Amino acid sequence: MAKKPNLKFPSELRLDLISKDWVVIATGRGKKPEAFKKEKKEEIKISPKICPFCNIETQEMPLLIFSHGKKISYKGKIPENWTTIAIPNKFPAFLPHSKFEKRIEGNLYQTMNAVGFCELVVTKDHDKSLALLSIKDIKEVIDTYQERYLDLMKKKFVNYIAIFHNQGLRAGASQSHPHSQIITTPLIDVDLNRALFNSENYYKKDKKCIYCQMNEWEKKAKERVIFENKDFLAICPFASKAAFEVIISPKSHLPYFEKITEKEKWGLSEVFKVALSKLYTGLGDPSYNFYLHTAPCDGKKYPYYHWHWTILPKTAAWAGFEMGAQMEISTIEPEKAAEYLKKQ
Ligand SMILES: [Zn+2]
Ligand SMILES: [Zn+2]
Incomplete structure (x- = not known):
C-alpha cells in the first residue's frame, strides 16, 4: 500500500x-x-489607590454607564455601583474638530489634522482581566462597544471605528486596570484596506x-x-x-x-x-x-x-x-x- x-x-x-x-x-x-x-509575572502593578480608573471620578465625564447589566444615566456623579463605563480618553491621539484639513509642505509632504474621537471602555474590577469576568460582564462590554459604535458612526469625519484591547504590559497597556479603546479615524488603515480589497475580489470571483x-x-x-x-x-x-x-x-x-x-x-x-x-x-x-x-x-x-x-x-x-x-x-x-x- x-x-x-x-x-x-x-x-x-x-x-x-x-x-x-x-x-x-x-x-x-x-x-x-x-x-x-x-x-513569572513581570507586570508592574499600579495600586488601585493611584489607579485612574479605580478613581473614575478623576476622569472625563462618562459617555455611557452600565450597572449589573442595566444602563444607568449620569446625573452629575458616577454611581458607586457602576460595572462598565465608557469615557473619553484623557490623552487622545485624534481630536474632535469641525473641519478636516489637508496641508502640503514643499509640494512633497502631506499632513491632515487627526480628526476623531478616542474613548475608553473600563470594567470595574482592577484585577480582573476579561478572562476572569463572567459571560454577563463580558456581554456588558460588548453592549458598550456596540452602543458607542452606533453613536460615533453618526459623527462627522468618522469613516472607520477601531475597537481594541491591550492586556498586560507586553501588549502595550499603559494601565494595568483592564480597559479597551475605541478610536475613530477619517481614513481606513492599510491592513483593513487590503483585506477589503482582497475580500471584494474573492466575492466577485466566487460569488461567496x-x-x-x-x-x-x-x-x-x-x-x-x-x-x-x-x-x-x-x-x-x-x-x-x-x-x-x-x-x-x-x-x-x-x-x-x-x-x-x-x-x-x-x-x-x-x-x-x-x-x-x-x-x-x-x-x-x-x-x-x-x-x-x-x-x-x-x-x-x-x-x-x-x-x-x-x-x-x-x-x-x-x-x-x-x-x-x-x-x-x-x-x-x-x-x-x-x-x-x-x-x-
Ligand atoms: Zn484600577
Ligand atoms: Zn462571510
Whole structure:
C-alpha cells in the first residue's frame, strides 16, 4: 500500500488568504505548547489607590454607564455601583474638530489634522482581566462597544471605528486596570484596506465570502477549531501571524459589527469568555491584544466583508527578521496550538 504522504513540511510558509501575506510556521523549533506558558509575572502593578480608573471620578465625564447589566444615566456623579463605563480618553491621539484639513509642505509632504474621537471602555474590577469576568460582564462590554459604535458612526469625519484591547504590559497597556479603546479615524488603515480589497475580489470571483468559505472548511477540518457555539466559531487560523493567534467570527455572513443582535451578543460573549480563559490557563495569563475588523462606516456598502475579532497573545517578542522582512514567524503550528487550547 502506498504510504500516506507527509503533508507537513518541517517548517512552512503559509499564505494568508485575506492579507496575501506569507507567514512562517517555524515548526522545526519543536517547542511544546506548554513551553509558551509564561514563567513569572513581570507586570508592574499600579495600586488601585493611584489607579485612574479605580478613581473614575478623576476622569472625563462618562459617555455611557452600565450597572449589573442595566444602563444607568449620569446625573452629575458616577454611581458607586457602576460595572462598565465608557469615557473619553484623557490623552487622545485624534481630536474632535469641525473641519478636516489637508496641508502640503514643499509640494512633497502631506499632513491632515487627526480628526476623531478616542474613548475608553473600563470594567470595574482592577484585577480582573476579561478572562476572569463572567459571560454577563463580558456581554456588558460588548453592549458598550456596540452602543458607542452606533453613536460615533453618526459623527462627522468618522469613516472607520477601531475597537481594541491591550492586556498586560507586553501588549502595550499603559494601565494595568483592564480597559479597551475605541478610536475613530477619517481614513481606513492599510491592513483593513487590503483585506477589503482582497475580500471584494474573492466575492466577485466566487460569488461567496472568503471568510464564510474558510469557516466552512474549518468546521469540516476541525483541527483548528478551539470552540464553537450556535452563532460563532473560534479558531487558530491556518496562517497564524503569531503563536496561539485566535480568530472569533460569526458563522453567518455579517459585514457590519454594529448590527449585532442581542442573541448574537450573548453568543459572542460566551466565545470570548471561553477563548480568553483557555489562553489564560494554557499560557499562564499572557499579555495579549485583541481587535475588531469590521466594514467601515464611510457610507459605502461592503456586502463582501465579514467582521471578526483577532486575539494575539504576546508569546514571543518580534525579532530582527520579522521587522526587516515584514514576515511574521509563528513558532507553533496552529493545529498544535488549537489542540492544546481545546484541552484547557
Ligand atoms: Zn484600577
Ligand atoms: Zn462571510
